[in-house]
Amino acid sequence: MLKKWGNLSLSLVITAGLMAGCSSGGNDTADKASTPQQVSNLNETGLPIVKEKIALDFFTGKWNGNSSNYDDVLVWKKYQEMSNIDVNFNLVPFESLTEKRNLALAGGDYPDVFYSARVGSSELTRYGPQGIFIPLNDLIDKYAPNFKKLMEENPDIRKGLTMPDGNIYSLPSVYDPNFLSMLIGTPLWVNEDWLKQLKMEEPKTIDQFYTYLKAVKETDLNGNGKKDEIPYGGTGITSIIDQIKGAWGLGTKGLGHKFVDVVPDTNQLRFTKTLPEFKEMLQFMNKLYSEGLIDKEIFTIESGALNAKGQADLLGSTIVPNPDTIMGKDNFIGLGALEGPHGDKLYSHVKVPMVHVGAFAITDKNEHTEATIRWMDHFYGQEGATFFFMGEEGTTYNKNANGDLEYIDKITNNPDGLTMDQALTKYFTWTGGSYPGFVKEEYFKGSETLPNSMEAAQKAEPNAVEDIWYNFNFTNEETEFMSSVGKDIQDYIGEMEAKFVNGSASFDQWEEYVSTIEKMGLEEYMKVYQAAYERYNAS
Amino acid sequence: MAGEKITMKKERFKQRQKNNLQLWTKNWELYLLFLPVMAYFIIFHYIPMYGVQIAFKDFIANKGILGSPWVGFEHFERFFDSFYFWRIISNTLGIGIYELIVGFPIPIVLALMIHELRTGKFRRFVQTVTYMPHFLSTIVMVGIIMMFLSPTSGLVNVVITLFGGEPISFMTEPGWFKSIYVWSGVWQTMGWSSIIYIAALAGIDPQLHEAARVDGASRLRRMWHINIPGIAPTIIVLLILNIGSILGVGFEKVFLMQNNLNMESSDVISTNVYRSGILGAQYSYSAAVGLFNSIVNFIILILVNRIARKVSSSSLW
Amino acid sequence: MAESRGDRFIMSSIYILLGVISLIVLYPVYFVMVASLSNPEDVMLGKVWLWPTDFSFVGYQRIFENNELMKGYLNTILYTFFGTVLNVVMTIAAAYPLSRHDFKGRNVFTLMIVFTMFFSGGMIPTYLLIKDLGILDTFWAMILPTAVSVWNILIMRTFFQNSIPKELQEAAFLDGCSNMKLLMRIILPLSGPVLAVMVLFYAVGHWNSYFNALIYLSDRDKYPLQLFLREILIQDQMQNMVDLGSDTFSRSLMEVEAIKYAAVIVTNLPMLLLYPFLQKYFIKGVMIGAIKG
Secondary structure (H helix, E strand, O other): OHHHHHHHHHHHHHOOOOOOOOOOOOOOOOOOOOOHHHHHHEOOOOOOOEOOOEEEEEEEEEOOOOOOOHHHOHHHHHHHHHHOEEEEEEEEEHHHHHHHHHHHHHHOOOOOEEEEEEEOHHHHHHHHHHOOEOOOHHHHHHHOHHHHHHHHHOHHHHHHHEOOOOOEOOEEEEEOOOOHHHHHOOOEEEEHHHHHHOOOOOOOEHHHHHHHHHHHHHOOOOOOOOOOOEOEEOOOOHHHHHHHHHHHOOOOOOOOOOOEEEOOOOOOEEEHHHOHHHHHHHHHHHHHHHOOOEOHHHHOOOHHHHHHHHHOOOEOEEEOOOHHHHHOOOOEEEOOOOEOOOOOOOEOOOOOOEEEEEEEEEEOOOOOHHHHHHHHHHHHOHHHHHHHHHOOEOOOEEEOOOOOEEEOHHHHOOOOOOOHHHHHOOOOOOOOOOOOEEEOOOOOOOHHHOHHHHHHHHHHHHHEOOOOOOOOOOOHHHHHHHHHHHHHHHHHHHHHHHHHHHOOOOHHHHHHHHHHHHHHHHHHHHHHHHHHHHHHHHO | OHHHHHHHHHHHHHHHHHHHHHHHHHOHHHHHHHHHHHHHHHHHHHHHHHHHHHHHEOOOHHHHHHHOOEOOOHHHHHHHHOOOHHHHHHHHHHHHHHHHHHHOHHHHHHHHHHHHOOOOHHHHHHHHHHHHHHHOOHHHHHHHHHHHHOOOOOHHHHHHHHOOOOOOOHHHOHHHHHHHHHHHHHHHHHHHHHHHHHHHHHOOOHHHHHHHHHOOOOHHHHHHHHHHHHHHHHHHHHHHHHHOOOOOOOOHHHHHHOOOOOHHHHOOHHHHHHHHHOOOOOHHHHHHHHHHHHHHHHHHHHHHHHHHHHHOOOOOO | OOOOHHHHHHHHHHHHHHHHHHHHHHHHHHHHHHHHOOOHHHHHOOOOOOOOOOOOOHHHHHHHHOHHHHHHHHHHHHHHHHHHHHHHHHHHHHHHHHHOOOOOOHHHHHHHHHHHHHOOOOHHHHHHHHHHOOOOOOHHHHHOOOOOOHHHHHHHHHHHHHHOOHHHHHHHHHOOOOHHHHHHHHHHHHHHHHHHHHHHHHHHHHHHOOHHHHHHOOOHHHOOHHHHHHHHHOHHHHHHHHOOOOHHHHHHHHHHHHHHHHHHHHHHHHHHHHHHHHHHHHOOOHHHHHHHO
């Protein structure tokens, strides 16, 4: 019986992309010329967007906690009236999103728009030229002034959106590049109470951090009579490596590119995972692990359990979005960049501002492309974005004395006992992420805007990665290479990293590690990267 | 002489034809009965089977399967050439064989033991209890396993340290992975798998046991000479089916239990292909690997069935 | 006839062994029950082993508040009941003919259906077929694609071939019994155990299934229980996979922990009760003796 189900799930997973013979038929993607009727119905600027009501179908990814009926949600109810466009949100829970999206695309059974559906760059590269997604370049130019302005202010957005064939097939989910706290997402938090108890200063160098960890291990700081303090706890070693690698000067182009970055001052690409600096960093991690300064369960622990440890006052330091909101501990402070043994002080944990390339894509089945792009463009402008995140002044938020926007009490301190998230979902759908839009500090009130996160960002700012690389887009052939040889190389590195850190691989094996990677096809890998890099710069 | 032989052959042929016709007509009810089943398999399984071609093509959505360009064995080559090919085959087979050797006999033994109990509270208790863990979702089950084996707070390590030993980090040592995977599977499913044998044992004529007991045979001998042969056809059929899915190590449980440290022992075909697919749009490749899996399993099945036919009286066909 | 010492020894060993096995096997289920009543934080810290710490019904509370889960329960019962009926009928319709040696073509048919266990067109051609048949997002999509399982057909066929005495069948034929009468009057009544097993296997299969619902259903009102359960359970995985680090995810995790174990208990309770109910069919030889007499 076990085998039967195993076999079933195996074949289901493996054939989870199996395509069908019937397709929607090849479509001519060249200029979807608007019919005169369309153009006349359209209002080129302002609201409503169309004179006579039209209806659109959206394939929509939905977060578990969001409302099951978007028509009841304030933002959409209002926007329908404002825009005169009736949007039918076909909600697909994130848990089944990938399968359903594959089925829709492959079976030719998709609606007008993919909204908040996490369409990946490789899917855009593949289906765009095939005509399923339409190029948006001209539409943006003519009918999306807000987004066009954003692209002009942040040229990297255009670079990250442009597919290898030169077209843009989607609108993204972007954080304001100046909103550093969002880009950091998960700072390295240190227990301030314990620092004080140990009479230590906030660590500014790697060595100071080490000293702190050591002291935590040896002192009963939570006062329960047991030496059960965990100096550093996290879910996996990736997050802490991404944080401290800057102390060795690694990760000069941000978190979008963990294997390749540039040598400072030149523009040469280098493979980070075989550098001597990387080895040194791993040796430091290994030292931490073997001295018991890292939670022994770090390789297997799940977030829920980690949060429980935090709540039980066991953690000396950790990397999470915000210990205050998820562990109920407001005594943590975020560290700035740590200085390494060679004087490097780079805050490397900075994400790509463009978090989802394909947050919004228009398909060839859409008969109202201009109206559609105008519909979306509204949310990239100041007014629209504020509306999307904060709602209506007076109804869902108020301006306080400083001019800052704050949610009304009914949301932040709900009288019926709802948590803030539960209260928010009656009015908004931004909770859970993946939506197309532009996130700015002035209207985004997630936990990243809490004072402790903002402070951490301020500390990080002077040393934060400059000139972040957005995502590169690979051609179909390159994608195939990256999914086969590339993936194998990355798998190998992931395994060896873990082994070097926990000691099951000794550093004597370093040379062997490097040469294995070279044998696996490092040269080809770098060539692919170089090609994508050059295209990126050129767009 | 030759002429006689030919006429004899012709006559036998005609006789056989008449027999066949008789069989076809005599059993018309059976054919009628089987018809809806046939219809089901044709509609839901054979009609969609054209999709198998995708493994040999570079799928392009607009052109459909038939219109997509043929690439022959390109995907298979990519699979065979991959750096970890031997590792994942060895892990998949390793787990499959381990599961067979350990997991196949245990439910049988369990069923034999339960069968010896007289009906009553204890028997019902044992049957119900052993059957329960099957219902724990994989996610919950793996969570429990990890909790029990935790190097810091897990029950197993607490017991080990009590006896003066060093705690073992089970989940991060490759050497332990397969054993944990297999034995936890036995733990969870032995009761469920024994059900079919209990049912088969219930079909054995009790008079056989009476006769044996009169002859003075002990319980053990009766089990060996009556019970086991009595359920032998069931055992053989299940054995064949199990061997025939030996490469079919499931995805979810392995995926939840693997991590970078035990990967060299825990990476199986399904999880490796899953990671290839993360970048997206690698449909033909996954289909090719899936097809490879199916073909190997099917060949093994045919071989095992042939052996079973020679060696015993039961086989699939 | 008194039992020999050897036999008594065997029996005691069996009792002891089964007792031990039962306890070992019972423990994870017991743990889940205890955990569902404990403070979720304690559970995650590994403090809960034998009894609930810090009694908390929050998991159960959340579940019963959740209207969707209750609707899912109803749907699952529906799919399971009708699905199982169809399954058992189809399995008999396949296994009986295949069990007869005089059923011409039986080897070919067997090979044909076994073939489908290994080779299939894949998820999307099947999805399109369902769509073309017009049963997408309907009750039928939950029942028809899984109308019968080859594995179970083979098991039932084996049972028919080996556990029904040939003499009975021959006697019936001599008496002029038709195939159908033979099936209904003699074969099926003697097949208590295997029928009970089939009901069990298929019912549980339907109860636990979620993948077909995931693919074929879009109307939440039709969702089975397992799909909702899965949405709850997979939150933890979503966090790791998506690498969002978003705090909205993190906060819901505590909730998830609370509900997880309670959800498992609530969703599986009916199935746990089904087996004891069917156990009376597994009593040895009752059927054969009755018919012979």
